[in-house]
Amino acid sequence: MSGALIAGWLRLAASRIAAERVHLTELDAAIGDGDHGINLHRGFGALEARLAAGDFATDAPGPLLVLAGRTITGTVGGASGALYGRALLRAGAALEAWPGGSVVTSAQLAAVLRAAVDGVAALGRSRPGEKTMLDALVPAVVACEAAGATGVDVASALHRAADAAEAGARDTLPLLATKGRASYLGERSIGHLDPGAVSSALLLRALADAAAGGA
């Protein structure tokens, strides 16, 4: 997993968020404060601009993820900015701790994703089943860990992780929100997709596609 792949992923994610920003905002308008797509578009747009301007003076994947995480925490704004920023920072720190600073096997990838998702869960004081981004992220990590145990390559493991994230996001429809602003709605949150789970699945699909050469 090279720095070029990380940069390609972040650019692909930025363009897909730009394309989905209205949809994400509509999902959030139903059960939140209606700014999820706008916030992510602003933050990933800023990230894309910094990548294009050559602001990040590194090609190493770990440091690049850390710089991206700092940008996201400063520009997205809502709770999602802190949570996605924490995920990127923890993933970057996990990669930097590795000899060689990169992911080679799907088992290593699973460990990096686990570090990122554990960071999100700890900061949000949340767990799967509460109609949050964790309902997409945790199944993705579990799928990646299973793939890592069987020794498939990184691109295949990411593909399975993205599939699991999308299924997890779809499965937020009947859930009762108990965290974040959606929890203010109580039972009226049932019957809506969680926007954070949907954007999490989008980000993981973009990573899988970038790794598969689609970036």
Added chain:
Amino acid sequence: MVAIVLVGHSPELLRGLRAMLAQAAPAVLVSVAGGTDGGALGTSAPMILAAVRGVLAEAPDGAVVLLDLGSAALALEMALDDLVPADRARVRVSRGALVEGAVRAAVEAAGGGPLTAVLAASEVPPGHDKLPDDWPANGTAPG
């Protein structure tokens, strides 16, 4: 003297509150971190970190941080995680209401109160004495 840090989603809201504190307690150092790095509504962990570090450098007695909404706590936690332990030990985060808590904290700080006293002053329950005791119950005809 203990310093105050205001964290919130709106730069305008915090600018206004800072002006109120400057009038109530002009000697107290107040720093604000409102909005995202680009000035949009939201919070920014890097901006919060800079605000906290800025006052800690000037205020050996520490700082009390107040928030506008619970969602600001996530960015605040990320910012505080980046402080060195000696700095983190001089920061207290208030559960108080932003406006009343900040005014009370600033007045306590101006009087020379220590960090624990400024924190306690900021955490008086919202609405504690905003209305006089003989204020008519809501829904009753005005006297």
